[in-house]
Amino acid sequence: MLRLINKRRREVSVKNAYTLENEMELIKECRAGSDSARKRLYTLYSNRMLAVCYRYTGDMDAAHDVLHDGFIKIFTRFNFRGESSLATWITRVMVTQAIDYLRKQKRVNQWMVYEEQLPDVPDHSETGDNSGISEEQLLAFVAQLPDGCRTVFNLYVFEEKSHKEIAGMLHIKEHSSTSQLHRAKCLLVKKINEYRKNEERK
Template sequence: MSEEELAFRCKREDMNARRVLYERYGGALMAICLRYTGDRDTAEDVLHDGFLHIFESIKQFTYQGSGSLKAWLSRVMVNEALGFLRKRNAQVQQEVLLDEIPDVPDTDDNSLDKIPQAVLMQMIRELPEGYRTVFNLYVFEDKSHKEISSILGITERTSSSQFYRAKSLLIKKINEYRKKESQ
């Protein structure tokens, strides 16, 4: 079933099409939820709520060519995850003690190729919630600090600071991983 036909049938509340939509895109959408929430149980809750929202609002989706359905589903899921984080009212307020932030240079891109993607994604999930949220928006959603500040209701400076701290903590985790792997 084509993406366009799948969207059309979901708009008509076809249960088989909804099942196909879930099976086809559920994994990718779960990955988005995990990136934002940091743990599987919470991600599953957000995914569930996100699919409810998708099925309620799919009538507003307009097919715009190959990939447009997945892009729309991803936007809905990112918004669902951000809404969940706002409700928990814990985002971006967390502070990490300054001595926990290493003063190390950025790692070169080639060294990241040696770290399995699953390990790197786990490191991102382990970041404090506020840092993880800003990091995800900046890196994966390609948002500017100005856009992030608007989305999260924080200043651009706070967004930039949170991103720097997230990146610093990731560098520390990467260096610890490399040290452990080389032993």
């Protein structure tokens, strides 16, 4: 499951590297206040960033709100310094915006869960394969995870944050991060197995 997601992420990263040859010129124009440049930037990244926002919020209406606020922040400040690719920087802005949204909605409380309060989930997070499961379906399963599990899973898998970094970002204990990730993987495997059984019955 994680191998499939990371493989697709690497493929997208390589593809994007060839579509941003004029990246620095676009950045200069955006900083100069060019509306046409901002429109090009939005057109280039909006669909991909909407998917990022949806992965974190689990709700498409909320994802659109986060996307809107994220681009307003980008166009207002545009403090890109070139320490990473533009795509990586924009993704980071959207992730921060999504987490802020969840925190403002008080859904952050679900991250503060004690071990004994987590429902039991069979420990089969690394079993089986993902043949027959599309990337879109797998990401839809990720969006359906509980807020805490989903947020930790996204940060660990997609943003490649360590549990220590995640704990600092979400103001939780490092052990809580590892527990939430484990639970997320178990729930995803359960969803995948249920999906396969339903498909076999058709």
